[in-house]
Amino acid sequence: MKYFRNDINGLRAIAVLAVVIFHFQPSLLTGGFAGVDVFFVISGFLMTKIIWDKLENNTFSIRQFYLARASRIIPALSILCLVILIYGWFHLTPSNFFTLSKHSISSIFFTSNITYSNEAGYFDISANKKWLLHTWSLSVEWQFYLLFPIFIIAIKKFFEDKVKTIIFSLMFLSFILGIYWSETNPNTSYYSLYSRAWEMLFGTIAYLYPLRIENKYKRITNFFGVILIVLSFFFISKEILWPSYFTLVPVIGTYLVIISNHQSLLTNNPIFKYVGKWSYSIYLWHWPIVVFISKHPNLWIYGILSSIVIGFISYNTIEKMKLKGKALIIIILIPLSLSFLLKVHIKSIIDMRKTKPEFILGHNSIKNNQLLYIDLENDHLLNTDEINDVDFIAIGDSNLAHYAYGITKSKKTKVLIAAAGSCLPFIDYTTKPTDKWMDSKWEHRCKELHNRITEFPTKDIILAVSWAPRDTMCISKKCDHDMSQDDFYIMIENQITQLSNIVGNKRTINLIGWVPAPKNSLVECTNMQNNIDKCQGDIFTQSLPIRLKMNNELKNISNKLKNVNFINPFNSICDSQFNCKTIQDNKNLFYDAGHLSAYGSSIVWPYIEQNLQSKTNE
Structure with missing residues (x-):
């Protein structure tokens, strides 16, 4: 039984x-x-x-x-x-x-x-x-x-x-x-x-x-x-x-x-x-x-x-x-x-698509007609081999690294990229680790990225990160507790202000906003079937509201600080109603839900480059 x-x-x-x-x-x-x-x-x-x-x-x-x-x-x-x-x-x-x-x-x-x-x-x-x-x-x-x-x-x-x-x-x-x-x-x-x-x-x-x-x-x-x-x-x-x-x-x-x-x-x-x-x-x-x-x-x-x-x-x-x-x-x-x-x-x-900009991540630079992947464990010089020759010191995370392809394709601006995955390169707070790869080595690099600002006292700054609200951890003696994502807006204003004070009035921080990342960034053109009929011309989808809100916050912060110049990536691929391109000329602008493809990098970066401010080159 x-x-x-x-x-x-x-x-x-x-x-x-x-x-x-x-x-x-x-x-x-x-x-x-x-x-x-x-x-x-x-x-x-x-x-x-x-x-x-x-x-x-x-x-x-x-x-x-x-x-x-x-x-x-x-x-x-x-x-x-x-x-x-x-x-x-x-x-x-x-x-x-x-x-x-x-x-x-x-x-x-x-x-x-x-x-x-x-x-x-x-x-x-x-x-x-x-x-x-x-x-x-x-x-x-x-x-x-x-x-x-x-x-x-x-x-x-x-x-x-x-x-x-x-x-x-x-x-x-x-x-x-x-x-x-x-x-x-x-x-x-x-x-x-x-x-x-x-x-x-x-x-x-x-x-x-x-x-x-x-x-x-x-x-x-x-x-x-x-x-x-x-x-x-x-x-x-x-x-x-x-x-x-x-x-x-x-x-x-x-x-x-x-x-x-x-x-x-x-x-x-x-x-x-x-x-x-x-x-x-x-x-x-x-x-x-x-x-x-x-x-x-x-x-x-x-x-x-x-x-x-x-x-x-x-x-x-x-x-x-x-x-x-x-x-x-x-x-x-x-x-x-x-x-x-x-x-x-x-x-x-995947191997076949590795050479096509619309199918690879923007974290790739061009040097001697070769693609070089921009890892996030080391600093990288773009468009120059001399550290003293750079125009900008760029600090951030993967949302900075995905501009590498656009920077090197443009060839106009010499940049030192210092990035760490999911890192907020601030003085007192950074991202609280959530993944296995966010180990002690990652934490050490993330904590010291902001030091590039003082290590190169005559260079203007680019700050670009994913501005997703998140829990953050205290990393300096000036704070005594971690902060939840509910306090994220207060925290970033405080930390950007501190960076502004360090930079002083003879340099500029170019604050790059959050990329649009349309709701449907992984469109039919990138899927297994690659249905060309659905991928002709330009395709627009509405951006995520949280990104609009965050960019408005960043703009308000920059308006309070004379040496901070806010640049909104939305302006490069979005219309006045914030409908943003996900496909342009039949090519995908986004590699995934949060990062530009190499092709997208080559489209968005020229707008950012055009709006960069530099006091040291005046």
Whole structure:
């Protein structure tokens, strides 16, 4: 007789709804991501029951165990990857499609947690562009499924009298490792099986060594467990390191519900009965919908409903098929082979486009008819080889570097570029690190960029950065606390004023505004199909309002300071209604959602160059 617990099925429903709500509208459920931790405990409990019971009856087959897990998980995952690959072929740029192919392969091989741990963090803004990010948890579970039966068989055979000690010891070691890694390497801690295994082992303990609860206390135990889980969804947030001691809250809550084995209305009701059954499919399909509507956050309620409806369809048409044998192999090979083949094909397209200005990043200078990439770890001289020969010292981030192509194509202005990715080159504050690459080396460079102003006391200045409001950190003795993005406007006025004071009245700071970056900068002309019919002439799309607002703020700041000259890049490619070109002469002006292509750099820079002010050359 098949083992089924309605209360556990209800837990699945609670967990998946929490995750879905968090991803679509984080402010409603700041700790909804902890639903994944609930799933981990449930998986540990159910897998332990399946393996242990069959070992006790001498009926366990590791081959059948793996096949059962594959039949349950892989078909829907493979179909998901196939659907996204087909969509990506028609709508993604070659570089983004190349990344999607790589992620699809790692998802099907259940190594995506390792792939993503080497990229941006789970809560970073860039994560919203990764169509298969959510498969990291499936990879963790699958790795657990591969190793756990071998582990159980081994300790049962060779250390049967120490099973409890070994499991508790491993759980404790994994928990401590997670705490340590969260402090020293948050990405690894979040994605790794080794720092997550303790949660699944908590489920193992719930099955093998549960606390014995009298019937009269089961109801209150169930209720208290649910309360702990729900509280974690509301009071935990992404600002808390995860996993951490706080992870014990949803984990212990799940443990209590499982050991109580009580069928309450909280976990066993008609709605949760169905949502729990569809939970795997809902989880699979919800994240691509999140990515799809990411530019339209007001559609979040439709996103949630769509996730449930598609999850229902996926459960009834794919999960119920229970594919085995050749059918299972075929359903794996189709998206896998497609990912490999298209990855190779896209690589050739990317290589072919590397010489075309409309397809490469503006971070490329021209020297002796050769393209030289402008990295952000070093300073670069443009249009000269002599540091004392430069007209301007330019400090900033990647929004400065993307003018390199235009500067060297123009050949009129000699510039020293000193930039660091996502850096605010101010005296007291800079960007608070959010990505793995923003390490101590990055921090050191970012902190010292403003020193170029005093190192070259006779040179005029260019300041160009991404002016996106963000959290900033204190980097000098003049401040004593970090600042949130709510105070961003106050902070930049204060810091630009300080730079103005340092520069004095014999030099000028040329303050370059935020580039337009139209809402639909990644237009059809850059996608896989390169549909020329849609790319004739010039194409305009409306700019993002936040960029207009920020440039107005920068203009107001410059009006207060006599030695600051504001230059608005909008004027180079936008009309009076702020409709901005994204395509000019059939060529893309933007490389991505925030940076100019080399071609765009050659169009925008001449306007900036024409409006540069220099007191030292007067």
